[in-house]
Structure formats: C-alpha cells, structure tokens
Amino acid sequence: MLQPAELTLAEMGDLASIIPAADPEVRIRYHPIPDFDHRTDQSTGRSIIPVCKPTLEGNELKYVTQAIETNWISSAGSFIRDFEAKFAEACGTTYGIACANGTIAMHLALATLGLEPGDEVIMPTFTMIATANAITYCGAKPVLVDMEPNYWQMDIEQVAAKITPRTKAIIPVHIYGHPTDMDPLLELARQHGIMVIEDAAEAHGAEYKGRRCGSLGDASGFSFYGNKIITTGEGGMLTTNNREIAKLAWNLRDHAFSHERHFWHKYIGFNYRMTNLQAAVGLAQVEQMDKFIENRRHNAQEYTSRLASIPGITTPPQASWAKNVYWMYGLLVDEKKFGMNRDQLRKALADNGIETRTFFIPMHCQPVYWEQFKGQRYPVAERLCRDGFYLPSASSLTLSEIEYITSIIREVCPNLH
Ligand SMILES: Cc1ncc(COP(=O)(O)O)c(C=O)c1O
Incomplete structure (x- = not known):
C-alpha cells in the first residue's frame, strides 16, 4: 500500500x-x-x-444544451475544436490542445519533450504542487529556485546558477496572475538550448510587454478548474506555436492512437481528453x-x-x-x-x-x-x-x-x- x-x-x-x-x-x-x-x-x-x-452568465447553458441535443457529449464534437481555436486565439497562439485539467496540460507539455529519469526541470519553489508533480510524473527531477521579492515571481538570476547538463526545461509559473519576467528567462534558455514551458494555470489573459502569457515559451499549460478566471468545471489546455509539439500533444492526449491503423500505438499515451460538454462551457466562458x-x-x-x-x-x-x-x-x-x-x-x-x-x-x-x-x-x-x-x-x-x-x-x- x-x-x-x-x-x-x-x-x-x-x-x-x-x-x-x-x-x-x-x-x-x-x-x-x-x-x-x-x-x-x-x-x-x-x-x-x-x-x-x-460566473456562468453567458452562453454556457445554451451550448451545453446544444451538445446534449445533438448527442455529442464525449470527447469529440465541435465545441472542443471551437474552444481550442478561440482560447488559442485569446492567448495569441496558433494551437490549443484541450485536456482534462491543468496538471495534465503541464504533464502533456513535458511529455512531448521526451524527458527521461535523471533529467532536470527548473521551477519556482513557490507554486501549487501540480507544477512539481507534472515533472515527477515524467520521472524527471524538479530543481527549485526562489522568488524575487518585488513581483512574487521566479527569480531569473537564480535560474542561471541551477542549469546543469541535465536541465531539459524551465517552468516559469505566473503566480496569482502576474507574469514572470520572461525576456531574460527566454534568453537564458536560448543560450543553453533549453525548452521553456509556462505554467499559466492562473494567468488567463495576463500580459508581458504586450504579449499574452501562454504564448511566450515553447508551450504552456492552463487550468480551467472552478476557481480559475475562466472555467469548464475541470479542464485544461496546452497552448503552443510549435506545430510538432501540438501534433504530438493531440496524439498523446488520446492514447497515442496511430493514424496508420486502429489500436496501433507507438508511444505510451494517456487518456487526457476533455469532453464536448466541458468545451461547451469553455467556449461560453472564453467569450466573456x-x-x-x-x-x-x-x-x-x-x-x-x-x-x-x-x-x-x-x-x-x-x-x-x-x-x-x-x-x-x-x-x-x-x-x-x-x-x-x-x-x-x-x-x-x-x-x-x-x-x-x-x-x-x-x-x-x-x-x-x-x-x-x-x-x-x-x-x-x-x-x-x-x-x-x-x-x-x-x-x-x-x-x-x-x-x-x-x-x-x-x-x-x-x-x-
Ligand atoms: C500554478 C498551478 N499549476 C497547475 C495547476 C493545476 O491545475 P488543475 O487543478 O486544473 O489540475 C494549478 C491549479 O490550481 C495551479 O495553480
């Protein structure tokens, strides 16, 4: 036990x-x-x-009713596609991959990187535990840094000191809806060839120098839990401008079903799908x-x-x-x-x-x-x-x-x- x-x-x-x-x-x-x-x-x-x-004062009921009346209640259906497209657009990214919650949006993003045991991912110590757990699920090691005192966000100067040959990714978490100082972080990551995965679970619509959180790193994870700025009850989304990450994330989300033949799997995938019912709520929420x-x-x-x-x-x-x-x-x-x-x-x-x-x-x-x-x-x-x-x-x-x-x-x- x-x-x-x-x-x-x-x-x-x-x-x-x-x-x-x-x-x-x-x-x-x-x-x-x-x-x-x-x-x-x-x-x-x-x-x-x-x-x-x-706050459920928009088209939530109308869209959920449509999903039920048309019999599309599982993880296929037009609300999923529409919600993915609208939320990605709201974040300023090309792709949105809806999934069951914010924790697995982060896990899915990290899984696309192919992390291996012993790999390291740098993250702030002050966050909700899902950030660290998503790294741990991959068998990789969270490496912690402190926050800077002014904005309560990850201290970028400390990140440089924690980079090793095993560092595969850095996760800035935009705590309580305030962005991390991304430019120096992205520059550091670029110099070392490290991926940046934003944990934007709490930062829907937050802006860094005019660009929205969720569009700044290689990929990002959002949460739509009931306490988030927009909600689907439970839910999450991976956003990215990287076509390869998006394609792989869509595939891994759905048991990694192969396109060649049914029940033919080349990766260990997950069932991380969102339902059309949740996406119906999500679309109504993103409109507001x-x-x-x-x-x-x-x-x-x-x-x-x-x-x-x-x-x-x-x-x-x-x-x-x-x-x-x-x-x-x-x-x-x-x-x-x-x-x-x-x-x-x-x-x-x-x-x-x-x-x-x-x-x-x-x-x-x-x-x-x-x-x-x-x-x-x-x-x-x-x-x-x-x-x-x-x-x-x-x-x-x-x-x-x-x-x-x-x-x-x-x-x-x-x-x-
Ligand atoms: C920073 C952060 N990351 C990840 C998550 C996980 O999101 P979820 O609860 O949708 O799994 C949360 C949730 O509150 C969060 O605050």
Whole structure:
C-alpha cells in the first residue's frame, strides 16, 4: 500500500514557523470544490463571501444544451475544436490542445519533450504542487529556485546558477496572475538550448510587454478548474506555436492512437481528453474572458485604494512591463506594523463571514518532497508563505463586498486605532 509522507512541524526546525495555522483555527474550512454560491456559516447563519466562484452568465447553458441535443457529449464534437481555436486565439497562439485539467496540460507539455529519469526541470519553489508533480510524473527531477521579492515571481538570476547538463526545461509559473519576467528567462534558455514551458494555470489573459502569457515559451499549460478566471468545471489546455509539439500533444492526449491503423500505438499515451460538454462551457466562458479580466482589474484597484494606506499591508504587485489579471488578490501582512499576524487577521475575517486562503506552501516544505529538497532554503518564498493570503477575488465580486471586506480589515487593525 502507498504510505503518506509524514512530516511533523518539529522535524521542520525553524521552517515550521512559516506553516499556516491549521484550518479549524479559521473556522471556514477549505472547500475543495468552489461551485457554491451563497454558502452560510453554520454557527452564525450569516452568508459567506467565498474566495472565488464561477460566473456562468453567458452562453454556457445554451451550448451545453446544444451538445446534449445533438448527442455529442464525449470527447469529440465541435465545441472542443471551437474552444481550442478561440482560447488559442485569446492567448495569441496558433494551437490549443484541450485536456482534462491543468496538471495534465503541464504533464502533456513535458511529455512531448521526451524527458527521461535523471533529467532536470527548473521551477519556482513557490507554486501549487501540480507544477512539481507534472515533472515527477515524467520521472524527471524538479530543481527549485526562489522568488524575487518585488513581483512574487521566479527569480531569473537564480535560474542561471541551477542549469546543469541535465536541465531539459524551465517552468516559469505566473503566480496569482502576474507574469514572470520572461525576456531574460527566454534568453537564458536560448543560450543553453533549453525548452521553456509556462505554467499559466492562473494567468488567463495576463500580459508581458504586450504579449499574452501562454504564448511566450515553447508551450504552456492552463487550468480551467472552478476557481480559475475562466472555467469548464475541470479542464485544461496546452497552448503552443510549435506545430510538432501540438501534433504530438493531440496524439498523446488520446492514447497515442496511430493514424496508420486502429489500436496501433507507438508511444505510451494517456487518456487526457476533455469532453464536448466541458468545451461547451469553455467556449461560453472564453467569450466573456475579457469582461472577467476587466472586472478583476477594476476590483483590484478598488481593493488597493482602500488597503494601501493600512500599516503593514502589502497589496499585490504590478511590474511596469506587466498586466496582472489578479487571479487572486493577495496581501502580505507585516505582523509588527499591522499589529496582528496573517493567521489572526484571517480569523477575524472568517468571524465576519469572509473566506480567505493562505498563500502556497513552498515545494521544499512539502511532506512529500521533504527528503528531496532537505536543507534547501528559499527566504522570499518562505516569507510569502508565512505572511501571504488572498481575499475574495471572483470576477463577480461587487463594490459593496469590497467595501465590507476592507472595512473589516481597517476595523480590526490594532495599529490604526
Ligand atoms: C500554478 C498551478 N499549476 C497547475 C495547476 C493545476 O491545475 P488543475 O487543478 O486544473 O489540475 C494549478 C491549479 O490550481 C495551479 O495553480
């Protein structure tokens, strides 16, 4: 039987201090499926403002109904092709390969490179675990770098130091919807003949120097999970301008069926297909993507204008070369200046019916990767983990909700009174 990797806080030494308080402390528990709307807090009866929720106000129902009425509900059908084409166009790429989720969009992209055991892939330690797992699925080794402190993205200067003859790819992850500084990364990769696979799971429509994330590297992976800027419930897409990668990804996605004869396989393929039903939702969502992004940018401004002057609060960054899409509106809390720590502030918000989520726990602190990265330290990622959390960030968040949430933060800030 598979055994879990156990790691106690005591074994983590001083790294234990960055690990967030256990969820019961903040009462509104982690809800894995953000498909709810007006949830209520059982103990107070008050409705909760969730961290995120999908907005399904376009052609979703119409297109899903069409798929059902025409009997095309499996993984062939016109919505798949239309969604692939429209999303690729929205990203500024030639090809889009729809698949079952964002994790396997990344795995599919890496699988096309033909990684072998012992190959190395450089990635930021501060990300969601799917980035590291996609590398591990290929039998390759994730190699970690820290974040730069200004924009909370992968530190490109550290990437150069981690390149070895075994490095086959670099994965920049556009964290929380802000792009990584891609030009120096692409130049470095070009000099060393290394592929760049963007993890754009959180960055639909984000722009780097006028070009959209997902079109900058050799290939990219997006997620359409229920909490993403556009969603298909579960779903993902690989985008690329590289015809060879696209052809191989389409084939690997579908058990690597050969074109010569049926049931004739030249690769170990996967069943990573998306259904026409999901793609029907996806097409309706991509039609609304620009509006969702506009709402998020507007909401971020509204949040920032109310929060920036509170002592000890750092609002989300925006580089001059970037257009953030604020997948999640994240804050850092400086305990001394604010007067309470991140977990205490989350508890105060939870007590007022506001759901929040802590920032990611870095890969070098994960039980399952502990032995692999033992002894490695990444101070910026550790600070983000210790002090960071995000506020409700749905595209449909209203001004009055933002006013309410920010008024609670002001009210509970000990150093404002
Ligand atoms: C950075 C990053 N990569 C990959 C994924 C995986 O996407 P999915 O949940 O669709 O598998 C996520 C999901 O939240 C993510 O945030």
